[in-house]
Amino acid sequence: MSATNAYDAIIVGGGHNGLINAAYLARAGLRTVVLERRHLVGGAAVTEEIFPGFKYSVASYVVSLLRPEIIRDLRLARHGLEILPLESTITPLPNGDYLGRWADHDQTRRDLYRHSPKDAEAYDDFATLMYRLAWAVKPLLGIVPPDPLSPGLRDLKTLLMLGRHARGLDEQQFHALFKLGTMSAADYLDEWFESDPLKATMSASGIIGTFLGPRSPGTAYVLLHHYMGEIDGVFRAWGFARGGNGMVSESIASSARSHGAEIRTGATVERVLTANGRATGVVLDDGEELTAKTVVSGVDPKRTFLGLLDPEELPEDLVEAIRRFRIRGSSGKVNLSLSEAPEFSCLPGEGPHLRGAFSISPSTDYLERAYDDAKYGGFSRRPYMDIVIPSMIDPGMAPPGRHVMSIFVQYAAFDIEGGWDDAKREAFGDAVVDTLSEYVPNLRDSILHRQVLTPLDMQEQLGLTEGNIFHGELTPQQLFFFRPSPAWADYRTPVRGFYQCGSGTHPGGGVCGASGRLAALEILRDLRRRRRGRP
Amino acid sequence: MPAPSAVRGTPFHERTGPLCQAGNWRRWAGHLSASSYEPTHEHEYQAIRSAAALIDVSPLHKYRLSGPGAATLANRIVTRDVDRQEIGQVYYTPWCDAAGKVRDDGTLHRLGASDFRLTSAEPTLKWLHENARGLDVEIEEETEQVAALALQGPRSRELLERITDGDVAGLPYFRVMSARIAGIAAEISRTGYTGDLGYEIWVGAADAIPLWDALTAAGAPFGLAPAGMLALDMARLEAGLLLVDVDFVPAHRAIIEDRKSSPYELGLGWTVSLEASNFVGRAALRAERARPPAWRFRGIVLDWESLEAAYAAVGLPPQLPGTTLRDSVPLYAGGRQVGYATSRGWSPTLKTYLGLAHLEAESAAVGTELEIEVTVEHRRRRGRATVAKTPFFDPERKRATP
Known part of the structure; x- marks a missing residue:
C-alpha cells in the first residue's frame, strides 16, 4: 500500500451530502478523498446527456431547501451554482380547467377565487400561520438532534433553545404544530380549504418519497417544508439549477477540490475496515485499500450499517432498528x-x-x-x-x-x-x-x-436502497432524533471514527445538504476533542 | 397647439405596451419605461444572466458629431483620449466641468474618422455646442430618431448570429459595427449595462418594430425575454456600474459643492487621460491627481450573520430587498461615519448582499471592516460590511471573443 493512499478522511459516496461533507472537512485542512462508484459525482443529483443534445436531471430535478449557509460557506455561486426561479404550479383538471398558483400574490388569489372565494382568503391566513410555524421549527434544520433520554450539556442547551422557540408560539400556533406532526395532509387541509384540486396539490408535497397516501397520518408535516423555503426565499432555496441538478453536485465538487479534496470516480467501496472498534479505512472492490482515521458514509442507512460494516460489529438493537427503518421506494x-x-x-x-x-x-x-x-x-x-x-x-x-x-x-412499488x-x-x-x-x-x-x-432502477443505477429518494421516508417516526435510529442520530456510529452524513440522517430529504454539513461539523468537533486528549 | 405630453412611448411601445402585464411603468427622460413586464421581475433578471434579455434603452440621449472638427470636439468633452480611439471602437467615458467634476457619463462610438455617436443620461446638446465654438462640426441630436435595444445575456451572440449578416462573433468587447439585422440597417455595439455578454443595437426609429419582431422571433428558442428596469438595476449593481442621480449627482445639477464628484472619486480614474488634448476639466484633474482624492467609490459586501442577528433581535428572519435600493445609508468605521452607500441590493447570482459606496479615502481600502445602518422594524441598527472590489460579478463571457 502506497503512502498516497493514506488520508485523514474518506467519504464513501459522492452524492451531494458526501461532497458537502468532504468540502467542509477539506476546508478545515483534512486530507480528504471522496470515493464514488459511478463515472460522475452527484448520486441522485446528476445531469446526463443520455439522448444527444438533450440534458436530463436524471433523478432529482429541483433544488429544495439547499441551506443558505452551505451556499455561502462553500462559495457555490462562484463555483457555478445558479438557481433559477420555479415560479408557478399549475394543476390541470380533467374538465379542461386548471388551478394555478403563481409568483404574484394577486394572480394567485384571482386564480383561487375562481375555484373558491373562501379558499382565496383562507390561503393567505394559512400562509401566515405556516410561515410563523416554519420560522419556529426551522432551527431544527441547523442543529444536531439531541438525545432526549440521556442528554448531555449541549443536548440540554439545544432542547432549551427549541423550547424557547416553541414558547414564542400562541395557542393556535402550538395546536397547529401538533396537528401537523400527527395528522394526514388531507385531513389537515380539510380544516382549511374546500377546493379539492387545491387540497390535493398541496397534500402532494406530503406524500413525495413516502409509501403513504394523502390520507395516511404523518403526511401533514412536510407542508411546513414549503414555507421554510419561503423564509429562505431570497436565497432561492427552492428552484431549478441552471444546467440541471448535476450542476449542484458539480459546484460542490469544484468547491471541495478548491480546498484540496480529492474526488475519485469509478471507485466502489466494498467495506469499511475496522480494528478494535475503530474505523481504519476502506477497501475497494478491486482490493485496493485506503486508510484514514475518519471514514464517512454518504450512502443510505441500510447500506451504511448492513452493507459497509459487518452487522457483528454493531449492537443488535441498532441492527434491528436499521432493518426496520422504512425505506420503501414509491x-x-x-x-x-x-x-x-x-x-x-x-x-x-x-x-x-x-x-x-x-x-x-x-x-x-x-x-x-x-x-x-x-x-x-x-x-x-x-x-x-x-x-x-x-x-x-x-x-x-x-x-x-x-x-x-x-x-x-x-x-x-419497489417490490412490485x-x-x-x-x-x-x-x-x-x-x-x-x-x-x-x-x-x-x-x-x-x-x-x-x-x-x-423504476424504483429498482434507482436502486441499481443510483444506489438508493429500494429506490427511496430520501434514503428513508420522511415521516414523523423517522425524523429528528429517530433518524436513522435513536441514540445514533448525531451522525456518529458505534464504530469510532465512522460517521454517517447521508440523507438518512437528520434532517435529510431533498437537495438540502444539511446532513453533510452537520456531520462535518460533528467530525471536526470530535477531532478537536481528540487532539485535546479527550476520547 | 395642444400641450406636449409629459410622457410618451418609445419607438418600441407598440410592442412593449401590451407585453407589460405588470402595468409597472416608470418615467425615463420623458418616456414610458417598463419597470417589469411580468408581475415579478425575477425571471427578467435571470434572462439577463442565463439566457437573453431585450431591454428598451431608446430614452438615452444620443448625439451625432460629424465633420472635420468632430474628433476635436469629442476630445474636448470626454476625459479619454479620442486621438487613440480607433474607428469602430466604443469608449465608456465620463465628462467633466471646468472644475473637473463629473457632469455625466456615457458611451462614445467612433463610427468613422470624423463621425461619432455620443450617448448620455442627461441632455447634452447645449454643452456640446458651447464646446464646439470655432470648430467645423455638425452636431445632430438623434435621441428621437434613433431607437436603441440592449440585447444582453449569455445566449445573445448565438441569437443575433442567426439574423444578421454582420460578424457578431468577431466583434470584440466595446467595438461597434454596421450590419443588417433581418434586412434592417443597424449599428451593433458590444456594449451594455449588465456586465454580461451583450450588444446594443441602434436603428432608425421607423425600423424599431420590425427589429423588435425579428429579435423576438429569433430569440424564442434561446429563452429571450423582455426585461425592465428592475432587472437591469440588479444586473448593473452586480457589475458595479454607477447610475447617475443615484450614485452621483451631475455636477451641473448639484446645488451644493459637496454633491459633486471627480472621476477619481467615482472610481473612474482609469478613464482620465491627462496626456490627451485639452479636455474640459483637465487642469483641475491634473491638480487633483497630484494629491490623493478625499473620497473613493467602492463596493461593499454586507455580512449575513450580522443581518441575521439584527433581525433575530426582534424575532424575525432577515428581510432582504428583492430590488436594488437607491436610498443613501450611512457607513461607519471606528465609531464615526466615514461614508454612505448609494445602491444596495441582493445578488441572486452571487447570493450576497452588495452595495456601492462613497468612502473617505482612509476607510476605503479593500477589506476594511465597516458598519452599515440597517433599519429593522422601524429602529436603526448596525450591521457589518466589508469594502470589496468591483465588479462583483465579472464573467469571462463578457469580454471573450470566441
Whole structure:
C-alpha cells in the first residue's frame, strides 16, 4: 500500500451530502478523498446527456431547501451554482380547467377565487400561520438532534433553545404544530380549504418519497417544508439549477477540490475496515485499500450499517432498528426529449406557465387511488406527477426550439408483484405518457426519446436502497432524533471514527445538504476533542 | 397647439405596451419605461444572466458629431483620449466641468474618422455646442430618431448570429459595427449595462418594430425575454456600474459643492487621460491627481450573520430587498461615519448582499471592516460590511471573443 493512499478522511459516496461533507472537512485542512462508484459525482443529483443534445436531471430535478449557509460557506455561486426561479404550479383538471398558483400574490388569489372565494382568503391566513410555524421549527434544520433520554450539556442547551422557540408560539400556533406532526395532509387541509384540486396539490408535497397516501397520518408535516423555503426565499432555496441538478453536485465538487479534496470516480467501496472498534479505512472492490482515521458514509442507512460494516460489529438493537427503518421506494422518474413545446389543453400556447411546475393531482381521491394501486404491489395506472420543463427555464438543456420534460411519478412499488422487468418498466412509462396525454394532446407525437426509471432502477443505477429518494421516508417516526435510529442520530456510529452524513440522517430529504454539513461539523468537533486528549 | 405630453412611448411601445402585464411603468427622460413586464421581475433578471434579455434603452440621449472638427470636439468633452480611439471602437467615458467634476457619463462610438455617436443620461446638446465654438462640426441630436435595444445575456451572440449578416462573433468587447439585422440597417455595439455578454443595437426609429419582431422571433428558442428596469438595476449593481442621480449627482445639477464628484472619486480614474488634448476639466484633474482624492467609490459586501442577528433581535428572519435600493445609508468605521452607500441590493447570482459606496479615502481600502445602518422594524441598527472590489460579478463571457 502506497503512502498516497493514506488520508485523514474518506467519504464513501459522492452524492451531494458526501461532497458537502468532504468540502467542509477539506476546508478545515483534512486530507480528504471522496470515493464514488459511478463515472460522475452527484448520486441522485446528476445531469446526463443520455439522448444527444438533450440534458436530463436524471433523478432529482429541483433544488429544495439547499441551506443558505452551505451556499455561502462553500462559495457555490462562484463555483457555478445558479438557481433559477420555479415560479408557478399549475394543476390541470380533467374538465379542461386548471388551478394555478403563481409568483404574484394577486394572480394567485384571482386564480383561487375562481375555484373558491373562501379558499382565496383562507390561503393567505394559512400562509401566515405556516410561515410563523416554519420560522419556529426551522432551527431544527441547523442543529444536531439531541438525545432526549440521556442528554448531555449541549443536548440540554439545544432542547432549551427549541423550547424557547416553541414558547414564542400562541395557542393556535402550538395546536397547529401538533396537528401537523400527527395528522394526514388531507385531513389537515380539510380544516382549511374546500377546493379539492387545491387540497390535493398541496397534500402532494406530503406524500413525495413516502409509501403513504394523502390520507395516511404523518403526511401533514412536510407542508411546513414549503414555507421554510419561503423564509429562505431570497436565497432561492427552492428552484431549478441552471444546467440541471448535476450542476449542484458539480459546484460542490469544484468547491471541495478548491480546498484540496480529492474526488475519485469509478471507485466502489466494498467495506469499511475496522480494528478494535475503530474505523481504519476502506477497501475497494478491486482490493485496493485506503486508510484514514475518519471514514464517512454518504450512502443510505441500510447500506451504511448492513452493507459497509459487518452487522457483528454493531449492537443488535441498532441492527434491528436499521432493518426496520422504512425505506420503501414509491416513486419513479420519466424524462422526455420533445421536438416541440408541450401544449397543455387547459392553457394553450407558450407562456410563463411553462416555466413553472405542473402537478397532476386533480383531487384527493385521485391521489389516494394512485396509492391504492401501489399498496397492493403495482404501479399507479393513473399516477400523481410533478412535471417541470427545464428547457423552458434554462434553454441550454435542449437544442433551440426543442425541450426536455422531467416527470416525477408516484406511485410505483419497489417490490412490485412478479418483480420489475423491461416490459413492466415500459408499461409504467406508458401509463405516465397515457395519463399526461389527456392534458397535453401533442405530447405523444413530440417524444423523441424516453427514459424511464423504476424504483429498482434507482436502486441499481443510483444506489438508493429500494429506490427511496430520501434514503428513508420522511415521516414523523423517522425524523429528528429517530433518524436513522435513536441514540445514533448525531451522525456518529458505534464504530469510532465512522460517521454517517447521508440523507438518512437528520434532517435529510431533498437537495438540502444539511446532513453533510452537520456531520462535518460533528467530525471536526470530535477531532478537536481528540487532539485535546479527550476520547 | 395642444400641450406636449409629459410622457410618451418609445419607438418600441407598440410592442412593449401590451407585453407589460405588470402595468409597472416608470418615467425615463420623458418616456414610458417598463419597470417589469411580468408581475415579478425575477425571471427578467435571470434572462439577463442565463439566457437573453431585450431591454428598451431608446430614452438615452444620443448625439451625432460629424465633420472635420468632430474628433476635436469629442476630445474636448470626454476625459479619454479620442486621438487613440480607433474607428469602430466604443469608449465608456465620463465628462467633466471646468472644475473637473463629473457632469455625466456615457458611451462614445467612433463610427468613422470624423463621425461619432455620443450617448448620455442627461441632455447634452447645449454643452456640446458651447464646446464646439470655432470648430467645423455638425452636431445632430438623434435621441428621437434613433431607437436603441440592449440585447444582453449569455445566449445573445448565438441569437443575433442567426439574423444578421454582420460578424457578431468577431466583434470584440466595446467595438461597434454596421450590419443588417433581418434586412434592417443597424449599428451593433458590444456594449451594455449588465456586465454580461451583450450588444446594443441602434436603428432608425421607423425600423424599431420590425427589429423588435425579428429579435423576438429569433430569440424564442434561446429563452429571450423582455426585461425592465428592475432587472437591469440588479444586473448593473452586480457589475458595479454607477447610475447617475443615484450614485452621483451631475455636477451641473448639484446645488451644493459637496454633491459633486471627480472621476477619481467615482472610481473612474482609469478613464482620465491627462496626456490627451485639452479636455474640459483637465487642469483641475491634473491638480487633483497630484494629491490623493478625499473620497473613493467602492463596493461593499454586507455580512449575513450580522443581518441575521439584527433581525433575530426582534424575532424575525432577515428581510432582504428583492430590488436594488437607491436610498443613501450611512457607513461607519471606528465609531464615526466615514461614508454612505448609494445602491444596495441582493445578488441572486452571487447570493450576497452588495452595495456601492462613497468612502473617505482612509476607510476605503479593500477589506476594511465597516458598519452599515440597517433599519429593522422601524429602529436603526448596525450591521457589518466589508469594502470589496468591483465588479462583483465579472464573467469571462463578457469580454471573450470566441
